[in-house]
Amino acid sequence: MSTYQYNQEALKNLQIEDTSVLDRLVDFASARQAHLRKDHAKVDKRMSLKDAIATFVADGDCMTDSGFAYVRTPHQAYWEIMRQGKKNLQCIAAPNTNHSFLIFNNNCTYSHNSYVGVEMRGIDRNYDRMLRAGRVKILSEWSHGGVALGLKAAQLGAPGLFSKQMLGSDMLKYNPYTKVMQNPMRDDPDPVVFIPALYPDVSIIHCQVADKYGNGWIYGPSVNDVATAAAARKLIITAEEIVPESEIRSRQGTVIPFFYSDAVVELPFGAVPGNMPGYYYWSRQWWEKLIRFGCASDENLKVFFDEWVHGVKDQFEFVDKLGGARWIAEARIQTKAAEGDHEDIDFSYDEFTKTHDPGRYY
Amino acid sequence: MRDLNAPANPLEMLAYVLAQQIHDHKIVYIGTGIPMIAGILAHKTHAPNITMVYESGGQDPLPKDLPWSVGCPFTWRKAPVVMEMAYSFAQCCNGFVDIAFLGFAQVDMYGNVNTHQIGKDLLHPTVRMTGSGGNNDLSSLTEEVVLVGVQTPDKFVKNVDFITSVGHLTGGNSRREAGLVGKGPIAVISQCGEFDFEPVTKRMRVKSLMPGWTFDFTQQFTGFELLKPEGEIPQTPVIPDDILKLLRTEVDPRGVFTTMPTA
Numbered sequence: 223m224s225t226y227q228y229n230q231e232a233l234k235n236l237q238i239e240d241t242s243v244l245d246r247l248v249d250f251a252s253a254r255q256a257h258l259r260k261d262h263a264k265v266d267k268r269m270s271l272k273d274a275i276a277t278f279v280a281d282g283d284c285m286t287d288s289g290f291a292y293v294r295t296p297h298q299a300y301w302e303i304m305r306q307g308k309k310n311l312q313c314i315a316a317p318n319t320n321h322s323f324l325i326f327n328n329n330c331t332y333s334h335n336s337y338v339g340v341e342m343r344g345i346d347r348n349y350d351r352m353l354r355a356g357r358v359k360i361l362s363e364w365s366h367g368g369v370a371l372g373l374k375a376a377q378l379g380a381p382g383l384f385s386k387q388m389l390g391s392d393m394l395k396y397n398p399y400t401k402v403m404q405n406p407m408r409d410d411p412d413p414v415v416f417i418p419a420l421y422p423d424v425s426i427i428h429c430q431v432a433d434k435y436g437n438g439w440i441y442g443p444s445v446n447d448v449a450t451a452a453a454a455r456k457l458i459i460t461a462e463e464i465v466p467e468s469e470i471r472s473r474q475g476t477v478i479p480f481f482y483s484d485a486v487v488e489l490p491f492g493a494v495p496g497n498m499p500g501y502y503y504w505s506r507q508w509w510e511k512l513i514r515f516g517c518a519s520d521e522n523l524k525v526f527f528d529e530w531v532h533g534v535k536d537q538f539e540f541v542d543k544l545g546g547a548r549w550i551a552e553a554r555i556q557t558k559a560a561e562g563d564h565e566d567i568d569f570s571y572d573e574f575t576k577t578h579d580p581g582r583y584y
Numbered sequence: 585m586r587d588l589n590a591p592a593n594p595l596e597m598l599a600y601v602l603a604q605q606i607h608d609h610k611i612v613y614i615g616t617g618i619p620m621i622a623g624i625l626a627h628k629t630h631a632p633n634i635t636m637v638y639e640s641g642g643q644d645p646l647p648k649d650l651p652w653s654v655g656c657p658f659t660w661r662k663a664p665v666v667m668e669m670a671y672s673f674a675q676c677c678n679g680f681v682d683i684a685f686l687g688f689a690q691v692d693m694y695g696n697v698n699t700h701q702i703g704k705d706l707l708h709p710t711v712r713m714t715g716s717g718g719n720n721d722l723s724s725l726t727e728e729v730v731l732v733g734v735q736t737p738d739k740f741v742k743n744v745d746f747i748t749s750v751g752h753l754t755g756g757n758s759r760r761e762a763g764l765v766g767k768g769p770i771a772v773i774s775q776c777g778e779f780d781f782e783p784v785t786k787r788m789r790v791k792s793l794m795p796g797w798t799f800d801f802t803q804q805f806t807g808f809e810l811l812k813p814e815g816e817i818p819q820t821p822v823i824p825d826d827i828l829k830l831l832r833t834e835v836d837p838r839g840v841f842t843t844m845p846t847a
Contacts, residue, residue, distance in 0.1 A: 235706070236706075236707070290654075291653065293653065316669060335715050336715055337714050337717035338714055338715060339714040341616040342616055342841070353707075363700075364716070365719070365724075366669060366718045366721060367670065367721030367724075367725075368721075370668070370673065374668075386724055388720055389724060389762050389764050390764060391716075391720055391748060393720065442660060443641040445641065445655070446669050449668070497656065560657035560661065562648070562661045569649045
């Protein structure tokens with residue numbers, strides 16, 4: 223029997239009969255225990271990406287998509303999850319763009335959804351097909367802010383937060399975790415939404431820089447990552463560079479504390495083919511090809527992932543396919559120019575369309 | 585290559601009207617797509633002192649190229665503050681943000697927005713779309729909201745298939761009674777013209793129409809009954825030649841948002 227009182231209307235609308243599948247996300251006691259049981263000693267946690275994924279991502283885990291869809295997102299770790307064939311993952315995040323590809327690859331079966339798509343490049347037709355084919359089951363619908371508040375509540379050590387978001391929307395009819403309540407401080411009617419603290423099982427966060435103990439330094443938008451790092455039962459830090467601890471101590475900015483981290487992976491190009499602030503721009507043609515060609519049909523997406531995920535061993539082979547040293551140089555100039563740290567450049571490029579494959583990725 | 589001398593197309597006219605909703609010195613929350621064009625166009629023309637803020641956390645970036653994502657470097661280029669997502673939305677609730685610009689797949693007569701799906705059944709939609717993203721948060725929390733999209737009877741519908749974001753809900757005071765913050769949608773901009781919401785019923789009303797559009801013709805592009813304003817319907821301001829040139833050369837030189845899709 224569940225000890226949680228889920229929103230009954232949402233359970234009915236989502237046709238969820240066995241609610242145990244929902245419990246982990248709001249199970250504070252087990253998250254606290256997991257945090258207590260971590261090795262709190264300041265020790266060298268470095269390992270390979272393969273070992274980190276094999277050790278800390280378990281079948282059935284609830285995982286988060288960190289960064290912002292294709293900005294500082296641990297794509298190479300996702301590809302490794304796909305290659306290792308993890309099963310029955312749940313995914314929650316804001317945005318939740320990349321779980322679509324894990325669903326196609328039979329790694330993810332449950333969605334706590336907020337947003338799937340590549341913004342101005344278009345709607346992800348793969349997610350549409352997966353949903354209609356019953357290959358993924360939606361467990362809850364959220365706004366970005368709703369997810370952000372649930373993760374933030376966990377980081378704050380609060381059982382939940384009251385929100386003004388999502389009121390009156392149909393998402394509340396499809397979210398077993400949320401409840402509309404009267405603001406207890408007010409006499410007059412003042413509806414609020416209770417959003418419980420959310421505790422994913424595992425978060426993988428790609429940082430620009432980390433030390434061997436797992437202090438992870440982030441430049442650019444940290445989005446929800448500081449919250450997910452604190453909330454998740456298990457945390458894998460992947461980083462472009464591993465630096466001495468003294469270097470982290472001398473930096474200012476956002477740092478995830480080492481004692482949250484279970485594994486540290488030195489993973490240059492870990493966010494490829496997304497954008498890594500300070501390091502490399504996203505490959506616009508790669509994403510256009512994914513959305514316009516790959517996501518157009520199951521057959522196409524299989525071809526696409528066979529080539530880009532299952533057909534490559536690691537991120538270095540991926541970078542070679544993107545254009546190798548030339549891609550690295552161009553992508554570095556592009557991201558620095560975009561951030562205002564390089565002389566202005568012309569951002570026009572040869573776009574991938576359904577009828578034109580430029581054959582280059584920068 | 586864009587023909588700089590071609591007459592303005594409907595999307596360019598729309599972008600101009602949208603930009604006119606932005607007043608100088610305001611804090612403007614920008615969603616993905618055409619709102620970005622409007623923000624940058626306003627900034628380059630009549631509203632050089634606006635501050636743009638984004639949901640990934642970038643606040644007051646130095647303008648450069650058109651952002652390709654609300655998380656991309658152009659949303660936080662040399663920004664004095666890049667804050668977490670939860671805090672960025674909270675600013676709308678706390679009254680620091682003046683106006684938000686949002687797109688939609690469907691909108692109804694009360695300005696309720698759907699970005700979730702076509703079809704009523706979430707488990708078996710006809711087409712699944714993106715979901716909320718920040719659309720609901722901005723619509724729920726920001727003082728003023730402007731909606732923008734292409735108008736067809738399939739998009740301007742009697743009832744949206746899914747309420748992603750509440751506008752004026754069922755009209756009257758229902759938005760406030762549902763507990764939401766802010767005024768809700770104050771305008772809808774499409775290629776047909778500008779719409780506002782009648783103050784009592786909160787139903788969508790024609791405010792002005794683009795050249796060549798009549799009320800009856802616009803009604804045919806609408807899946808619900810539009811309200812007609814008192815008196816003669818004014819013409820929507822048309823993009824002047826110099827601003828059109830600026831749009832084509834500096835704001836959207838590659839025509840990402842403001843070229844008409846080809847068959």
